[in-house]
Amino acid sequence: MSRERTEIAQLIESESAQESVLIQGWVRTRRDSKDFFFLELNDGSCLKNLQVVVTRAVDGFESLKSIRTGASVSIVGDLVASQGKGQKWEAMAKEVVLLGDSPESYPLQKKRHSLEFMREISHLRPRANLFGAVFRVRSRLSFAIHRYFQENGFFYVNTPIITASDCEGAGDLFKVTTLDMEAPPRSEDGLLDFSQDFFSQKTYLTVSGQLEGEAFATSLGKIYTFGPTFRAENSNTSRHASEFWMVEPEIAFCDLRQDMDCAEDFVKWVIKDTLDTCQSDLELFFNYVDKDLEERLRFVVERPFNRVSYTEAVEILQASGKKWDYPVEWGANLQSEHERYLTEEHFKSPVTVYDYPKGIKPFYMRTNEDQKTVAAMDVLVPGIGEIVGGSQREERLDILLENMKHHNISEEDYSWYVDLRRFGSVPHAGFGLGFERLLMFITGMGNIRDVIPFARTPGNI
Numbered sequence: 001m002s003r004e005r006t007e008i009a010q011l012i013e014s015e016s017a018q019e020s021v022l023i024q025g026w027v028r029t030r031r032d033s034k035d036f037f038f039l040e041l042n043d044g045s046c047l048k049n050l051q052v053v054v055t056r057a058v059d060g061f062e063s064l065k066s067i068r069t070g071a072s073v074s075i076v077g078d079l080v081a082s083q084g085k086g087q088k089w090e091a092m093a094k095e096v097v098l099l100g101d102s103p104e105s106y107p108l109q110k111k112r113h114s115l116e117f118m119r120e121i122s123h124l125r126p127r128a129n130l131f132g133a134v135f136r137v138r139s140r141l142s143f144a145i146h147r148y149f150q151e152n153g154f155f156y157v158n159t160p161i162i163t164a165s166d167c168e169g170a171g172d173l174f175k176v177t178t179l180d181m182e183a184p185p186r187s188e189d190g191l192l193d194f195s196q197d198f199f200s201q202k203t204y205l206t207v208s209g210q211l212e213g214e215a216f217a218t219s220l221g222k223i224y225t226f227g228p229t230f231r232a233e234n235s236n237t238s239r240h241a242s243e244f245w246m247v248e249p250e251i252a253f254c255d256l257r258q259d260m261d262c263a264e265d266f267v268k269w270v271i272k273d274t275l276d277t278c279q280s281d282l283e284l285f286f287n288y289v290d291k292d293l294e295e296r297l298r299f300v301v302e303r304p305f306n307r308v309s310y311t312e313a314v315e316i317l318q319a320s321g322k323k324w325d326y327p328v329e330w331g332a333n334l335q336s337e338h339e340r341y342l343t344e345e346h347f348k349s350p351v352t353v354y355d356y357p358k359g360i361k362p363f364y365m366r367t368n369e370d371q372k373t374v375a376a377m378d379v380l381v382p383g384i385g386e387i388v389g390g391s392q393r394e395e396r397l398d399i400l401l402e403n404m405k406h407h408n409i410s411e412e413d414y415s416w417y418v419d420l421r422r423f424g425s426v427p428h429a430g431f432g433l434g435f436e437r438l439l440m441f442i443t444g445m446g447n448i449r450d451v452i453p454f455a456r457t458p459g460n461i
C-alpha cells in the first residue's frame with residue numbers, strides 16, 4: 001500500500017516530532033557539507049520550505065549529492081526539532097528518491113527575476129515564492145467571495161459565456177463563429193451571412209453576466225455570478241485584461257443606496273477574511289511588495305468608505321488646481337487620473353462615486369428624477385481606481401423602451417429582457433467587481449498580468 005504524503009503546511013505547524021513521514025516536493029536549494037547536505041523543499045502547500053537533512057547514512061548519498069534546484073523528490077524521514085535558526089522543525093531523511101531531475105537550464109535558479117521575465121514562463125512561475133503566494137491568496141479570495149454571498153442568502157447562478165447580447169454597449173466584443181474565415185458565406189447584399197453560422201446569428205463571448213443575472217434575481221431574489229468575462233478593448237494598461245473574472249451580484253427589491261451598502265460591505269468582508277486566513281502569504285506582500293499595504297488594508301476594513309456624487313466629484317477635480325491630461329467637465333467620463341486623484345489624494349480612502357451623467361452610461365441604468373443622471377455607482381480604491389461598477393436598473397417599462405430606442409437596441413432581440421419589466425417588474429440593482437483588480441489591491445501587485453494564472457492581453461496569449 002502506498003503511503004499518503006504529509007503536506008509541508010501541516011509539518012511546519014506540527015505539535016510534536018513525527019516518525020517516518022512521506023514528504024514530496026520540489027527542491028528550492030541544496031547546501032552541502034562534508035558528511036551531509038540540506039535540501040530546502042517546497043510542495044506548494046504554503047510559502048515556507050521544509051529543511052531536509054540528508055546524511056551519509058541514506059542509500060545513494062553520493063549520487064543524491066547532485067540533486068539540483070527545481071528537481072522533484074520523494075523523501076521518507078523523521079520530523080525532528082531543528083538545531084538551526086529560523087525553523088522549528090526539520091526532517092532527517094531516511095530514504096530519498098529523485099522523481100524528476102532538473103538540469104541547469106531550469107529558469108528559476110536562486111536569484112531575483114524580473115516580473116517581465118516571469119510572465120514569459122507563466123507555466124513555471126507559480127513555483128516561485130511570490131507567485132505561489134499570489135495564487136494561494138487568489139484561491140482563498142474566491143472562496144471568501146462565495147462564502148460572503150452564500151452566508152447572506154444569495155444563490156450562485158452560472159450565466160452563459162456565449163451570448164447574443166452586448167450588455168455594456170461598448171462594442172468591445174469577441175466574436176464567436178464557426179464560419180470559414182477564408183471563404184465566409186455572403187448574402188445577396190455582400191455582407192457576411194450569419195444565418196449560416198453555428199447559432200444562425202451573430203454571437204459573442206460575454207462582457208458581463210448581468211442581463212441574465214437580472215432574470216434570476218427577479219426570480220430567486222438575490223443571486224450572484226462569478227465567472228470569466230471577455231473584453232476586446234485594446235487597452236494595454238496594467239489594470240485591463242482581455243479575459244478576466246467578474247463577480248456580479250444582482251438584488252431584487254433594492255435601490256442604489258442599498259446596492260452601494262452591499263458593495264462596500266462585501267469588499268470589506270472579503271478583505272478581512274483574506275487578512276485572517278492568508279496571514280503567512282500576505283506577510284510576503286507586506287514585506288517585499290508594498291510597505292504600506294498592511295496599513296492600507298486594515299484602514300479599508302475598519303473605516304467607512306467616502307461617498308460623493310459625480311457632480312460633487314467634478315467640482316472637487318475642478319477645484320484641485322491640477323493639470324489633467326483629460327479635461328474635467330460635467331458630462332465627461334472620469335478617467336483613471338481623476339479617479340486616482342479622488343481616492344489617493346483628496347479622500348485618501350476608498351470612495352464610491354454615484355449618480356453619473358446619463359449620456360455616458362449603458363441603456364439599462366435607472367434614470368434619476370433630474371432626468372440628467374442615472375443611478376450608477378463606481379467604487380474607487382487607492383492604487384487601482386475602479387474596482388466595482390454597478391447601478392440600479394431601469395425597471396419602468398416605458399422608460400426602458402425609450403432608452404433602448406435611444407441606444408439603437410432592438411426590442412426584438414432583447415424581448416426576453418423587456419419581459420422582466422412586463423411581468424412583475426421590481427426595483428432591482430447590482431454591481432460587478434473585477435476579481436483580479438481586487439486581488440491586485442489585496443496583494444499590492446501592480447500589474448493585472450501577475451495575478452492571473454495565464455494572462456490574455458492585446459497581442460499576448
Ligand code: 4AD
Nearest residue numbers: 208210240241244248387388389390430431432434
Ligand atoms: O464597470 P463594468 O464594465 O460593469 C459591468 O460590466 C456591469 N455589467 C456590472 C454590473 O453592474 N453587474 O465592469 C465591472 C468591473 C469593473 O469595475 C472592473 O473592476 C472590472 O469589472 N473590469 C475589468 N477588469 C479587468 N480587465 C478589464 N478589461 C476590465 N473591465 C472591467
Ligand code: MG
Nearest residue numbers: 378386388389
Ligand atoms: Mg465601469
